[in-house]
Amino acid sequence: MYKLLKQCGRAKRGEFTTPHGTIQTPVFMNVGTLAAIKGAVSTEDLENIKCQVQLSNTYHLHLRPGDKIVHQLGGLHKFMSWNKPILTDSGGFQVFSLASLRKIKEEGVYFASHIDGHKIFMGPEESMQIQSNLASTIAMAFDECPSAVADRTYVQNSVERTTRWLIRSKNEMDRLNTLDETINKKQMLFGINQGAIFPDIRIEHAKIISELDLDGYAVGGLAVGETHEQMYHILEETVPYLPKNKPTYLMGVGTPENILEAVERGVDFFDCVLPARNGRHAHVYTNYGKINLLNAKFELDDEPIEPECQCPACKRYSRAYIRHLFKAKEMLAMRLCVLHNLYYFNTLMEEIRTAMDEDRFVEYKKQKLDGFKRGVEGKPTNKTRKQ
């Protein structure tokens, strides 16, 4: 259940209560596709980096270890030893990312497993059944995420099918939640808005799905190749047509800049692989933009990644040391950077919430974006700070 605590312009500050605890929003959901955040991050670690919600994936867990196995083991929470909320993505994104391995039909999608090539079918009912077996807190409707460059006719047809799939998803979830063997009988369902970069299709779709009284509403199909300006524009056009008294979730986004811009436009849930993936690839976030620790200029840099950061990496280790770990291919390098990046994102959200509570979100956002824009080169030194 979502409680809107405050609005700053269109920006929403809220609280979302679930059977697994209350989520303070705006929130960043930490992505652990295979029931683990890549980079050797444990559940204990997540407690140290302010993680409120984890995200896992229907398609991937269906293939490995198999949702029935997770069900037999008591559901995802017990399986991965995490008692806070978990959102499962429906497999809709894999319809996009595994484009060469699938075929879309009205009944659903035929995939060739990316692991061994065996044929699998997933429609709305199958996706809900898998997610019910996984017993996540929040299930996502099964959708198609069309490419940003798809033409209007394609998108129109795709969105209409996604609507039909949403209704089937909801019916199936309602049914599953009444079954004896269901682990989480209060599993929530979020619908997903699509429409690529066509505002009228987006708005029309938003209006239709808003009538279904779902637990939350996502905007999908963004950050898949369009420009940032197009993404922000779509949010401005679309979000006002989604229910204010429900969470609004921008799927798969994004950079700290993207998040600040989207919060301003009314989004309160986010998820993104970037902090984890970039961390594994030595790119780390600072208040003065993203830096690549592999760069030679950090060879003798004795500073932490972000001097103002209180994460497990920044409290103890220098950029030079972590750079060395990357060069030496020590997995601690990735682990530290993933922890830092996730801490950075979760802290960013915390700061956003505090700023909204204190009615200074606009100033906060501006100050943050200014810092990112200046970059590490433009960072004020002790000397310039005194002046």
Add this chain to the structure above:
RNA sequence: GGAUGGGUUCCCGAGUGGCCAAAGGGGCCGGACUGUAAAUCCGCUGCAUAUUUGCUUCGAAGGUUCGAAUCCUUCCCCAUCCA
């Protein structure tokens, strides 16, 4: 002292007359990554430059040839074996 194998661009290592500034790795340097087929992928790596081209390079010095990292001579090193 004798026998054999070998010395290639930062490193390892292919190449044995032209298509060779020289395969392939590694390293170095740089880039990408947005509901994770990603601990991945891409580019660059002799010098100088207008993406054309010029110059220098394959242990050293000579030589053969229109043309040599590749063939010949001598020398210098290295490895293994025999004395």
